[in-house]
Amino acid sequence: MSTSATLEQAAPSRHRVRGTRPLLRLALRRDRLMIPIWVYALVAAAVGTGYSFKALYGSTAEQEQLAAGVNANSSILALVGRLHEPLSVAGLTSWRLLGLGAVLTSVMSILLVVRHTRAEEEEGRLELLAAGSVGRFAPLAAALSVMALANVTVAVLMASGLVLIGFPTIGSIAFGLGWCTVGIGFGGLAAVTAQIAGTARSANGMAMAALGAAFLLRAAGDAGTATWLSYLSPIGWAQRLRPYTDENWWPLLPLLGFAAVTMLVAVRLNDRRDLGGAMLAARPGPVDSTGLTGVRALAWRLQRAGLLGWGVAILIWGLVIGNLAGDVGKLLGSSTQLQELMAELGGPGALADSFIAATAGILGLIVAAFAVQTLLRLRAEETSGRAELLLSGSVGRIPWLLATVWPAVRGSALLLAVGGLGTGGAYALRSGDAGQIGRVLGATLVQLPAVLVVIGAGVLVLGLLPRWAAAIWGLLGVFLLLGQLGPALQLPGWAIRISPFGSLPKLPGEALAWGPVVALVLVALVLGGIGAAAFRHRDLG
Amino acid sequence: MNAAVEVAGLRKEFGRSVALDSLDLTVETGQTHGFLGPNGAGKSTTIRILLGLVRKTAGAATLLGRDPWRDATELHQQIAYVPGDVTLWPNLSGGEIIDLLGSLRRGIDPVRKKELIERFDLDPTKMGRAYSKGNRQKVALVAALSANTDLLILDEPTSGLDPLMEEVFREALAAEKARGRTVLLSSHILSEVEAVCDRVSIIRAGRTVETGTLAEMRHLLRTSVDATVSGDLPDLTRIAGIHDLQVEGDRLRCQVDEAGLADLLGALSAAGVRTLTCQPPSLEELFLRHYSRPEPEPVTGTAV
Ligand SMILES: Nc1ncnc2c1ncn2[C@@H]1O[C@H](COP(=O)(O)OP(=O)(O)O)[C@@H](O)[C@H]1O
Ligand SMILES: [Mg+2]
Numbered sequence: 001m002s003t004s005a006t007l008e009q010a011a012p013s014r015h016r017v018r019g020t021r022p023l024l025r026l027a028l029r030r031d032r033l034m035i036p037i038w039v040y041a042l043v044a045a046a047v048g049t050g051y052s053f054k055a056l057y058g059s060t061a062e063q064e065q066l067a068a069g070v071n072a073n074s075s076i077l078a079l080v081g082r083l084h085e086p087l088s089v090a091g092l093t094s095w096r097l098l099g100l101g102a103v104l105t106s107v108m109s110i111l112l113v114v115r116h117t118r119a120e121e122e123e124g125r126l127e128l129l130a131a132g133s134v135g136r137f138a139p140l141a142a143a144l145s146v147m148a149l150a151n152v153t154v155a156v157l158m159a160s161g162l163v164l165i166g167f168p169t170i171g172s173i174a175f176g177l178g179w180c181t182v183g184i185g186f187g188g189l190a191a192v193t194a195q196i197a198g199t200a201r202s203a204n205g206m207a208m209a210a211l212g213a214a215f216l217l218r219a220a221g222d223a224g225t226a227t228w229l230s231y232l233s234p235i236g237w238a239q240r241l242r243p244y245t246d247e248n249w250w251p252l253l254p255l256l257g258f259a260a261v262t263m264l265v266a267v268r269l270n271d272r273r274d275l276g277g278a279m280l281a282a283r284p285g286p287v288d289s290t291g292l293t294g295v296r297a298l299a300w301r302l303q304r305a306g307l308l309g310w311g312v313a314i315l316i317w318g319l320v321i322g323n324l325a326g327d328v329g330k331l332l333g334s335s336t337q338l339q340e341l342m343a344e345l346g347g348p349g350a351l352a353d354s355f356i357a358a359t360a361g362i363l364g365l366i367v368a369a370f371a372v373q374t375l376l377r378l379r380a381e382e383t384s385g386r387a388e389l390l391l392s393g394s395v396g397r398i399p400w401l402l403a404t405v406w407p408a409v410r411g412s413a414l415l416l417a418v419g420g421l422g423t424g425g426a427y428a429l430r431s432g433d434a435g436q437i438g439r440v441l442g443a444t445l446v447q448l449p450a451v452l453v454v455i456g457a458g459v460l461v462l463g464l465l466p467r468w469a470a471a472i473w474g475l476l477g478v479f480l481l482l483g484q485l486g487p488a489l490q491l492p493g494w495a496i497r498i499s500p501f502g503s504l505p506k507l508p509g510e511a512l513a514w515g516p517v518v519a520l521v522l523v524a525l526v527l528g529g530i531g532a533a534a535f536r537h538r539d540l541g
Numbered sequence: 542m543n544a545a546v547e548v549a550g551l552r553k554e555f556g557r558s559v560a561l562d563s564l565d566l567t568v569e570t571g572q573t574h575g576f577l578g579p580n581g582a583g584k585s586t587t588i589r590i591l592l593g594l595v596r597k598t599a600g601a602a603t604l605l606g607r608d609p610w611r612d613a614t615e616l617h618q619q620i621a622y623v624p625g626d627v628t629l630w631p632n633l634s635g636g637e638i639i640d641l642l643g644s645l646r647r648g649i650d651p652v653r654k655k656e657l658i659e660r661f662d663l664d665p666t667k668m669g670r671a672y673s674k675g676n677r678q679k680v681a682l683v684a685a686l687s688a689n690t691d692l693l694i695l696d697e698p699t700s701g702l703d704p705l706m707e708e709v710f711r712e713a714l715a716a717e718k719a720r721g722r723t724v725l726l727s728s729h730i731l732s733e734v735e736a737v738c739d740r741v742s743i744i745r746a747g748r749t750v751e752t753g754t755l756a757e758m759r760h761l762l763r764t765s766v767d768a769t770v771s772g773d774l775p776d777l778t779r780i781a782g783i784h785d786l787q788v789e790g791d792r793l794r795c796q797v798d799e800a801g802l803a804d805l806l807g808a809l810s811a812a813g814v815r816t817l818t819c820q821p822p823s824l825e826e827l828f829l830r831h832y833s834r835p836e837p838e839p840v841t842g843t844a845v
Contacts, residue, residue, distance in 0.1 A: 122631075198670070199631065284666040285634025292637050293644035302630065385628040389681065392592050392622035392694075393645025396614045539555075540594040 019134030023142035026129075027116050028149075035150045037474065038108045042101060042154050042179075045481055047161035050093040052489045054165070063087040070095075078223035078324045079358060084245040090167040094175045094243040100484055102235050103215060105154060105183030109147045110207040113190040116143035119200035121275065130275055140191060140270050144263060147187035155180035171244030178238035181255035185234050186211055188262030195269035201306065201373075209313050216320045223324050234258055295395050295403040303374060307411050310370050314363070314415050318422020321359045322440070325352050325423065326430025352431075353509035356423065356443050363419045364447030364501050365480055367412050368454040372472050374408040375458040379469040387540060397536050405459060405528070412451045420444030439508035446507050449520035450500035454479075456527030463534030545570045545692055545723040546591060551600035553586055553747075560586045562747040563600070568725050568740075573718050575738035576727040579832040583747040584727040585625055588696050591725075592622060605692065618647050621685035625696040625727075627677040629669030635680045636665030642684040654687040660709050674701040686713050693717060693724045699733065711736055731825060743831045750831050762822030763796040766805065771813035780804045791815075 028035075057063055070076045070083045083095045117140060120126040126139055155176035162172040190207040197203040214233040221230025230236035237251040237258075292301055378401065381387045391400065424440030458472045465471070479499040486496040496502040500520050505513040546568035553561040561583045568574040578584050589595040591604050593613030602609055604616055629638055643649030658665055661679045672680065678701045685693060699707050707730070714737050718724065728734050734741060735755060742752040751758060763784060769792050777783055777793070782801025787794045797805050809817065 283668075285668050286637055287634070287665050288636040289640030289644070290637075292633070292641050295645075298630075298641060301633070385624060385626055386630060388589070388592075388594060388624050389622070389627065389642065390645065391594060391613075392617060392620065392624075393642055394614050394617040394647075395645055537596070539589075539596055541589070 016135040016137045017141045019129075019132065019138040020141045020145065023129065023134065023138055024145050027142055027146045031112070031115075031146065031150075035112075035146075035153075038150065039154050039157065041477060041481070042104060042108075043157045043161055045485060046093070046097055046101060046158045046175075047165060049097055049485055049489060050090065050162050050167060051165050053093050053096075054089050056488075056490060057089055057092050060087065063089075063092065066092070078219040079355075081218070081239045082222055084242050086245055088244055090162070090171055090244040093162075093167070094171065094178075096485075096488055098175065098178050098239055098241075098243065099215075099218065099235050101158075101179045102182035102238050103211065105151055105179050106186035106211050106214075107208070108154075109151060109183045109187030110190040110204060110211065112147045112150060113143050113187045114194050114200050114203045114207070116146060117191065118194035118197065118203045122198075122200055127275060137267060137270060140266060144187065144191060144266075148184050151180035151183040151187070154183070168244060170247060174241045174247045174249075175243035177252065177255075178241045178243065181252065181259065182234050182238045185255060185258040185262060186214075188259045188266065191266035192262050192269065195266055195273060202309075205306070205309055209309070212313060212317065216317065219324065220320055223327060295390065295400050298390075299403040299407055302377065303407055303411070306373070307370075307407075307414075310411075310415055311418050314366065314419045315422045317363070317366070318419040318424075319426045321356075322423040322426025322428075323430060325355050325359075325427045325440075352427075354506075356427070356440055357506040357509055359423070360420075360440075360443040360447060360507070361483055361501055361504075363416065363444055364450055364504075365476065365483070367415045367419070367447065368451045368476055368479075370415060371408045371412045371451055371455050372458055372476060374411060375404060375455060375462065376469055376472070378404045378462060379466060382466070382540060385541075391540065398532060401459070401462075401532055401535055405455065408455055408458075409452065412455070413445070413448055416444045416447055416451070417441065442512070443507040446504055446512065446517065447501065449517050449524065450504055452524035453500040453520050453527070456524035456531070459528040459531035459535070461531070463531035463538065466538070543570045544568060545605055546574075546725060547601070547603045548587065548591070549601045551587065551590065551602055552598045553583070553590060553595065554598045560747055561590075561597075561600075564744060564747055565749045565752070566742050566744075567752075568723060570723050571721055572739040573714070573724040573726060573737050575734040575741035576725060576744070577729070577734065577741055577828065578727075578744035582744045584744065585696055586747075587744075588622075588694055588725070588727065591694065592617075592620070617645070619691045620694060621646060621688040621690040621692070622694045623678070623681045623685045623696060623698045625698075625700060627674075627681045629672065629677055629680060631668065631670035633669050634666055635663060635669070635672065635676075638669065638680055639665065639684040639687070642681075643688055647689045649684070649687045650689055651687075654683060657683045657687050657713065660713070661706060675703065675706065678702060679706070682710065682713075686717060691722060693722055693726075695724065696727045697729060698726070699728070699730060707733065731828060743828070745831055751827075758827055759822050760799055762827055763798050764802060764822060765794070765796055765820040767792075767794050767816075767818040767820075768809055768814055769793070769816045770809060771815050772811075774812055775808050777805065777808060780808065 057066065064087060067083050067085070067087050070080075080096060081099045084091065117126075120129075120139065130139065158179065159172040159176035162175065163169050186207065189210055190203065193206040193210075194200075194203040197206055214235050217233040218230045218236040218239070221227050221233070221236060230239075234255060237254050240248055240251045242248050292298060378387075381390070387400075391397070420441035420443065421437065423444065424437035427440060428434050428436045454472070454476060457475060458469075461469050461472050479501055482491075482496055482499040483501050486499075486502065500523070503516045503520065505511065505516065544567050546566060548564060548566040551561050551564040551566075552559070564583060564587060566574075566576070566587065576584055576587075586595065590597050590602055591609050593609045593611075593616070596610055605619060607616055609616060629635070633641070639649070639654060643654075661683060663676060663679045663683060665680075667676070669677075678698065682698055685695070699710055702710060711733060714724065714726075718737065724737075726734070726738060738755070740752070740754050741758070743750050751761070763782075771791070774788060774791075774793060777786060777795070780797075780801050781804070782798030783805065784796040784798075785794075793809075795805075
């Protein structure tokens with residue numbers, strides 16, 4: 001032991017990562033389903049979109065018109081990013097997908113890194129491994145390697161696919177590098193938050209919040225006059241690689257620098273703390289309960305901090321979006337193609353209304369992510385054995401289920417309202433029209449029935465296929481891709497309406513159609529009802 | 542109907558694997574019942590069925606005269622449970638958790654709670670994530686022992702406790718027994734079972750293989766005999782109840798049932814016994830006999 005300790009000091013780098021390889025194999029084995037699904041979805045989205053764009057935006061005239069419209073309109077710049085000359089189908093594809101894909105690879109990376117670091121530590125499994133011949137940095141190194149490997153796989157397959165459908169090679173490489181460097185950078189950031197936060201949940205939350213900030217900075221910089229804002233965002237850097245349109249390579253420097261710095265910081269922090277320990281120190285708690293009686297109080301107690309975090313993040317989101325909406329109205333949309341594109345993203349009507357409708361749809365998905373996260377707590381309680389302790393008390397299955405489902409519903413409504421008030425308030429200030437607050441609030445609140453369908457589907461999975469509870473995230477991913485890419489791909493209406501978010505009336509431009517709203521609520525109730533019935537009759541654990 | 546727990550022919554399948562196969566268990570009201578069996582025998586599964594957490598596949602199970610699945614919510618007012626592997630909410634303090642669990646039962650006795658916290662030397666202000674295994678176990682134990690319930694169900698409750706705390710637990714359990722509470726105690730610690738249990742049931746591979754008081758069980762056991770004789774050894778195989786007979790010259794070793802002991806000693810003294818060692822049956826032997834995989838015959842010391 002003592003000899004190995006001195007060796008460790010003599011040659012720290014090698015010994016401290018000893019055991020990385022078996023840990024990496026373990027991680028790959030555990031993710032044998034999750035990584036291929038991510039890779040497939042991302043690559044298929046890119047290649048499929050490129051392929052369809054060849055048919056849809058083939059002529060130079062169409063492309064030019066689109067470009068003129070996009071670059072004159074800050075709302076599209078905000079949502080998607082700047083479109084550069086010279087125009088090509090390949091350029092349009094990367095314009096539409098670079099930012100979106102970079103966000104998605106980042107989400108993948110954050111989840112992967114936290115899953116193999118803080119989550120393992122929290123569950124105590126890492127301790128089991130760390131007692132073996134495993135260096136201090138090995139778990140972190142293995143997690144980062146898996147994450148980088150997944151990103152590189154996505155990039156290589158995606159770029160190859162695009163080359164195969166006839167896109168230029170250099171541009172495809174730039175495109176792939178854009179996706180994977182942003183992803184790896186946020187993976188590195190997640191490694192930092194995993195050192196700071198005491199739970200996987202908060203480590204994920206902190207990293208996702210940083211990703212949201214990067215998205216908003218890029219959006220604000222691209223849409224407004226303060227272009228420099230988007231130079232603060234890794235997503236902005238990636239877009240400045242300008243794939244297929246006279247590529248720049250300098251953004252690789254800050255992108256790789258971001259990844260390197262975050263990883264170094266993570267390693268430094270990891271070196272300083274105890275296994276299982278967090279940077280945020282624990283305080284002693286109360287000697288006895290202060291009104292913490294029953295499962296409803298418990299559920300609230302467990303969720304209130306998370307809800308507050310979500311609320312703050314969504315309020316900031318709303319304020320930024322509302323501000324941007326103020327700019328949209330001032331610009332003239334002369335191009336019919338632009339009108340069309342905006343209509344696809346957000347429905348007919350005034351540009352500002354479309355912008356609000358499009359961002360409300362994104363907010364709906366974000367809130368649905370909150371709802372899913374809340375619901376999946378139930379599964380965590382079950383697998384950890386805490387549910388066993390709880391349900392050995394006088395608690396019915398259904399009341400216990402409802403103690404989680406109801407806060408998910410209530411919290412979703414609350415967050416949609418917060419987002420609506422933030423957006424509406426900022427927009428009203430910019431436009432000087434207080435009446436906008438109500439209109440925008442309507443546009444965000446109308447997302448609730450679609451969120452309810454997601455919750456209903458979640459309850460169904462928890463009741464019928466508890467082991468596959470995490471699949472509900474996949475469903476949300478499908479809804480996201482359908483909503484973001486469906487219109488640009490000119491998918492038929494029924495295909496877009498597979499997503500409950502696609503069936504909603506696009507307020508405030510469109511009139512409020514009660515039909516789909518009522519139908520979605522009914523679907524949610526039926527799904528949830530079946531799930532709850534199954535939940536009552538199945539084994540726990 | 543005064544049995545607190547009545548289980549007959551209980552069967553549970555998880556997919557294709559059979560966890561319980563015709564298991565019987567009766568716990569009389571007011572008694573402390575030991576529930577023993579090797580790892581994976583089905584103790585926790587039985588307890589989960591009794592708690593309505595898992596559904597039985599077939600057979601009968603009643604708890605306090607009611608259906609543990611259908612009437613779970615009302616029944617649990619009268620039950621306190623300690624799981625074998627306690628996980629706590631990382632951001633709630635031990636004290637909060639004890640009171641929370643109490644609120645889901647018929648409430649807890651604050652005086653007893655305070656006393657137990659002191660005796661178990663537990664710091665209730667620590668957060669769930671900061672407790673060691675033994676301390677997590679103590680949180681669940683204090684919550685269960687101080688609850689105002691008639692029935693205690695304990696699944697290997699002393700795993701992770703140090704010997705001092707095991708002793709405290711034993712005393713606390715004796716006090717609960719004196720108070721008239723019924724206890725179902727799944728355990729691996731023989732001295733614990735011997736000290737507190739009125740009756741025990743031993744299960745193996747999802748079946749009950751032995752049930753009764755410990756005194757009754759000792760009767761089922763064999764005495765080991767090691768003797769040397771001066772004369773010729775008679776043919777001992779005629780004596781009923783002799784097992785594992787080994788003869789080396791004038792030395793003899795065997796196991797004998799209670800019923801055959803008198804005959805064996807008669808035969809030995811007729812053969813001019815010179816030395817004689819008799820070893821009384823031990824509980825360990827009883828358990829090892831039931832725990833070891835092949836049927837009872839050879840007693841090896843490697844099981845569990
Ligand atoms: N949820 C489950 N799914 C599948 N098999 C299970 C499950 N729970 C228990 N088993 C199996 O049932 C058997 C009995 O387990 P258990 O009751 O935990 O044993 P014990 O508590 O006596 O150690 C074991 O073979 C175990 O693998
Ligand atoms: Mg067990």
